[in-house]
Amino acid sequence: MKTISLILSLFLAITIHAQNGSAKSNKNKTDRFSYSLDGLGPESIVVDVSGLKKSAMAAKAEEWVEEKYGDKKGLNREEDESDKGGKREKLRLEEFTDNAICFGTGADYGCTGLTYIVRLVFEDEEYEFIPTKITYKPEGSKKTVKINFNKSDFHANNGALNSGFENVPSQIEDLLNNLNKSLYFYLIDEEQKTEW
Numbered sequence: 001m002k003t004i005s006l007i008l009s010l011f012l013a014i015t016i017h018a019q020n021g022s023a024k025s026n027k028n029k030t031d032r033f034s035y036s037l038d039g040l041g042p043e044s045i046v047v048d049v050s051g052l053k054k055s056a057m058a059a060k061a062e063e064w065v066e067e068k069y070g071d072k073k074g075l076n077r078e079e080d081e082s083d084k085g086g087k088r089e090k091l092r093l094e095e096f097t098d099n100a101i102c103f104g105t106g107a108d109y110g111c112t113g114l115t116y117i118v119r120l121v122f123e124d125e126e127y128e129f130i131p132t133k134i135t136y137k138p139e140g141s142k143k144t145v146k147i148n149f150n151k152s153d154f155h156a157n158n159g160a161l162n163s164g165f166e167n168v169p170s171q172i173e174d175l176l177n178n179l180n181k182s183l184y185f186y187l188i189d190e191e192q193k194t195e196w
Contacts, residue, residue, distance in 0.1 A: 033176040035169040037159045040149040044130040049187055054122040057187055058089035064186040089122040101171045105164040110139045129180045
């Protein structure tokens with residue numbers, strides 16, 4: 001009986017350790033943005049990038065921007081004090097993606113581009129990806145609409161998606177998650193994987 005208890009205890013300890021280790025090593029694959037009735041969540045995602053220093057990551061992120069967008073016009077570099085001591089490297093990226101969201105019904109259905117602002121904060125061996133603003137101009141309108149990060153404008157109060165806006169939340173999620181994924185794989189010098 002003692003032998004069986006010892007074997008079960010050992011098996012349980014190994015299983016728990018494997019799950020904890022697995023969760024940590026897969027952190028980059030499980031943290032994703034989602035857009036729901038409550039808006040965008042989480043507010044930011046911290047991504048582990050083992051072995052990379054903040055200055056090297058910031059420099060590679062600048063290369064990524066230039067390669068992805070053809071220039072660095074929408075990029076500003078900053079520094080500030082870190083909670084962990086020393087300086088943090090920060091980048092503010094403002095870019096435009098054409099035909100990023102599609103909405104409407106019947107003859108009013110159309111696609112429009114999004115202008116987005118993302119902050120990237122680099123510490124040694126990690127970076128934080130922080131969406132700060134997303135705007136768009138509906139077809140034929142001069143007014144710019146800001147996407148609400150705190151409460152969805154695309155959902156009814158009961159949580160159902162408003163007619164014509166059924167795909168918008170997933171399109172917002174795809175934009176942000178694909179940007180973060182693209183940056184991550186650029187930083188670690190790997191080809192982008194299809195699953196995140």
